[in-house]
Structures are given as C-alpha cells and as structure tokens.
Amino acid sequence: MVKKTVAILTAGFIAASAANISGAGASFPAPVYFDWAYIYQKETGSQVNYQSIGSGGGIKQVSARTIDFGASDKPLKKRALDKKRLYQFPAVIGSIVAAYNIPGVKDGELKLENRDLADIFLGKIKYWDDERITEDNPNLKLPHEEIVVCHRADGSGTTFNFSYFLSHVSDEWADNVGIGKALDWPTGLGGKGNEGVSSLISQNPYSIGYVEYAYKLKNGFGAAVLQTKSGKWVEADEENFKAAAKYAKWTPKKHFYQILALQPGDNSYPIVAATFILLPRENAQMNKEVVKFFDFAFKNGDEDARKLGYIPLPEDTKEMIRGYWREHGLY
Numbered sequence: 001m002v003k004k005t006v007a008i009l010t011a012g013f014i015a016a017s018a019a020n021i022s023g024a025g026a027s028f029p030a031p032v033y034f035d036w037a038y039i040y041q042k043e044t045g046s047q048v049n050y051q052s053i054g055s056g057g058g059i060k061q062v063s064a065r066t067i068d069f070g071a072s073d074k075p076l077k078k079r080a081l082d083k084k085r086l087y088q089f090p091a092v093i094g095s096i097v098a099a100y101n102i103p104g105v106k107d108g109e110l111k112l113e114n115r116d117l118a119d120i121f122l123g124k125i126k127y128w129d130d131e132r133i134t135e136d137n138p139n140l141k142l143p144h145e146e147i148v149v150c151h152r153a154d155g156s157g158t159t160f161n162f163s164y165f166l167s168h169v170s171d172e173w174a175d176n177v178g179i180g181k182a183l184d185w186p187t188g189l190g191g192k193g194n195e196g197v198s199s200l201i202s203q204n205p206y207s208i209g210y211v212e213y214a215y216k217l218k219n220g221f222g223a224a225v226l227q228t229k230s231g232k233w234v235e236a237d238e239e240n241f242k243a244a245a246k247y248a249k250w251t252p253k254k255h256f257y258q259i260l261a262l263q264p265g266d267n268s269y270p271i272v273a274a275t276f277i278l279l280p281r282e283n284a285q286m287n288k289e290v291v292k293f294f295d296f297a298f299k300n301g302d303e304d305a306r307k308l309g310y311i312p313l314p315e316d317t318k319e320m321i322r323g324y325w326r327e328h329g330l331y
Contacts, residue, residue, distance in 0.1 A: 018044060019289045024051040025058015025071030027193035028094055028158050028212045029275040033071070035304045036297040043300075048293050052193055056155015056181045062086065062278045069290045070278035073157020074181055075257045087279040087287070087328055088255040089321045091294060093245045093311040096162050096271040097236045099221035100208045101201050102128060104141070107222040108235055111136045114227045114270065118170035120147055120208060122177070123187030128206060143206065150200040150209030153190030155181040161273040162210045165261045169270075210271075213241070213309040226270050229262045234269050238309070244268035245311050252324045272311075284329065291330045295322070 023033070030052035037048035053061075055072035062070025063084045071091070081088055098117055100110060112120075116132050119125045125132060128142045152159045160181045167174040177183055189204070191197040197209045198219050208224075213236065216223050223236040234240050247263040250256050260272045277294065279287045298321075302312035313321075325331030 019046040019292075021046065021048045021069070021286070021289055021293060022067045023048065023058075023069040023071060023277075023290075024053050024061050024067050025278075026055045026073045026157050026275055027052040027195060028055075028073045028096075028273070029071060029092055029310070030194070031214045031218070031308050032092055032301070032305050032310050035308065036293070036301045039300065039304065040293055040296055044296070046289070046293070052195065054152070054154040054181075054193055055157030055160070059155075059278065062280065065280055065283075068279075068283065068286050071275060072278060073273055073275045074160035075259070075274070075276050076255070076278070077257055078254055081255050081278075085281045087281060087324075087330070088257075088276050089294075089324055090250070090256050090258070090274040090313060090317070091277050091297070092305055092313065093241070093248075093260070093272060093274050094309070095213045095236065095241045095244075095269055095311075096158055096165075096210050096273060097213050097216050097221075097223040098208060098226065099198075099201055099211050099216045099219075099223055101205055101221065102143070103205055104143075105222060108225060109137075109140060110222060110224045111233060112224040112226060114165075114169035117224070117226065118166045118173045121149055121151070121166065121186070121188070122170075122173060123149070145206040148200075148204045148207035149185075149188030150197050150204065150207050151183075151185050151188045151190055152192070152197060154192045154196075156193075157181065157273070157275065158194060158210065158212060159183060161259070161261055161271060164259060165271045168262055217309050228266060228268050228270060229264055230266065232266050234267060236269060238306070238311070240267050240269040241272055241311050244270070244272040248274065248317070250317055250320055252320060252327070256321070256324075279330070281328075287330050291325050295325075295331070 058070035191200045244263040
C-alpha cells in the first residue's frame with residue numbers, strides 16, 4: 001500500500017474530486033501520511049497531497065502560506081507559533097535509529113554506547129574495530145574498515161531530535177556542534193530527507209546513519225542497540241519505543257510542545273520523537289478540512305501506523321487534541 005501511495009502522491013498535485021489538501025514537510029512521518037492519504041481518498045474522495053521535503057521546508061512553506069498544512073518533527077514553542085500565527089498538534093510518534101550497513105553484522109547485533117555514537121558522528125571514532133566499539137561487542141568480528149557517516153543535508157526535524165540526543169550524551173557534541181535542524185557536520189556524506197540518508201546507507205558498505213524506524217524496516221537495515229538514559233542496553237523495537245512514549249506530558253496551552261528523547265525508565269528507547277502538524281490560524285475553512293483528515297487517521301489509521309513501525313497516539317491524547325481543535329474552532 002505504501003509504494004502505491006508514494007507513487008500517487010509524489011507524482012505532483014492531482015485534480016481534486018472533493019477537498020484537495022496540500023501539505024509538506026517532515027520526511028520522518030511521510031510513509032504513514034502517504035498511507036493515511038491513500039485510505040482517506042478511497043473512503044471519502046478527498047485528496048491529501050503531501051510532499052516529503054524536510055521539517056525546515058514544511059515550516060517555511062506553511063509560514064509563507066503556500067500550503068494548507070506543514071509538518072515538522074521539531075515542535076515550535078508558543079512564542080514562535082504566535083509570531084507565525086500557527087496552530088500545532090502532534091500526529092504520531094516515531095523513533096530514530098542508528099542504522100548500519102556492515103556486511104556480516106545482523107540487525108540488533110551491534111551495541112553502541114550513546115557517547116561512542118556521538119564520537120562516530122564527530123569523526124573521532126573512524127574504524128569499526130576501534131577498541132571502544134569492540135569492547136562492547138566481544139562476540140562480533142568487526143572489520144578494520146573506515147566508518148562511512150551518513151547524515152541529513154537539509155533542514156530536518158529528524159536532525160533536530162538526533163542532535164538533541166547527542167547533545168545530552170556528549171559534552172563535546174553540545175559544545176562544538178549543538179542542536180538544530182541543520183548543522184555544520186564534522187564528517188560524513190549528506191542526503192536529502194530520510195529517503196536520501198537511506199539511499200546513502202544502502203549504497204555504502206560499512207556506513208551508519210540516522211533514520212526514522214519506518215525507513216529502517218523498509219530498507220532492511222540493521223539498527224544498533226543503544227542505551228537508556230540510565231545506561232541500560234535497549235533494542236530498537238516497538239515495546240521499547242512505547243516505553244519511552246508513555247512519558248509524554250502533552251499540554252494544549254503550550255500547543256503540545258514536547259521533546260521525547262531520553263525519557264526515564266529501564267526500557268525506554270532513547271531517541272523517540274513526536275511529529276507535529278502546523279496550521280495557519282486564519283484559514284478557518286481549510287483548517288477544518290485538514291482536521292477532518294487527521295481525525296479520520298486517528299480513528300482509522302492506528303493499525304497502518306503500527307505496521308510501518310510508528311506508535312499511534314494514546315486515545316486520551318487524541319481526545320485532548322480534539323478539545324484543542326474545538327477550542328480554536330477547527331472541529
């Protein structure tokens with residue numbers, strides 16, 4: 001279903017038969033938005049045309065009012081939303097994994113300390129058989145091959161969340177690179193979107209990059225075992241993503257601003273992130289059409305989200321969002 005939807009939605013905007021909604025932004029949730037849009041069109045005749053251009057592009061386009069909704073994995077604080085005259089609410093939760101292409105090393109076999117992952121992206125750990133990696137992987141025969149680092153080249157909410165995580169596990173990363181949608185990368189190859197990073201990982205043996213979990217599943221990458229906030233080893237899987245997501249504290253007054261990386265708990269995967277929808281405050285009628293789509297997805301799209309590796313929002317969170325929609329005349 002996803003492949004069929006991508007073909008329909010990335011081919012460009014198509015003529016509307018009912019409502020024709022345009023959105024753009026984060027590549028992180030693109031697979032599930034494509035799927036939801038396909039189902040929605042089938043059920044209602046309304047088309048949702050979504051372009052996966054990165055969170056930075058989504059924020060820019062919705063701020064310029066060239067699309068009906070923007071999508072960003074970097075949530076905006078209330079002050080920025082007021083300045084840009086935007087509403088914001090979460091749509092789904094996903095996870096960012098350290099995806100690798102090391103011949104002979106299977107999915108989940110490689111352990112990387114969080115600080116060592118930062119040092120790889122800093123260019124300080126250069127080879128797979130570096131002693132800092134081998135001491136955590138005594139049963140793996142890691143090659144003396146140079147690590148090919150793959151990262152985003154565009155403005156990206158995935159990068160924001162990944163760099164937020166790295167800044168909290170590595171003082172050196174925090175001091176020299178920092179947190180942001182776009183970074184001055186110390187090393188590596190850049191690709192556009194989660195799609196571009198996935199292509200780089202696929203094309204380069206001995207590579208590592210960060211992608212949303214759905215792209216790991218689609219491409220059959222290995223994902224490293226990382227550490228929880230307290231230092232326990234934790235695999236990249238649905239149960240551990242859910243263990244982290246349950247700590248989300250949503251606040252409608254703050255337009256649901258929330259960073260989910262490095263939550264407490266012995267099983268909490270360390271790089272979980274929500275992805276958000278941005279709406280122009282003055283577009284009352286079109287906002288209602290956009291909200292109809294996401295309400296449909298909240299009611300009918302959870303199973304599709306799970307199949308793609310995402311975590312659907314809890315029912316009480318969905319009700320909180322509906323209350324927010326009502327408060328602002330969107331529902």
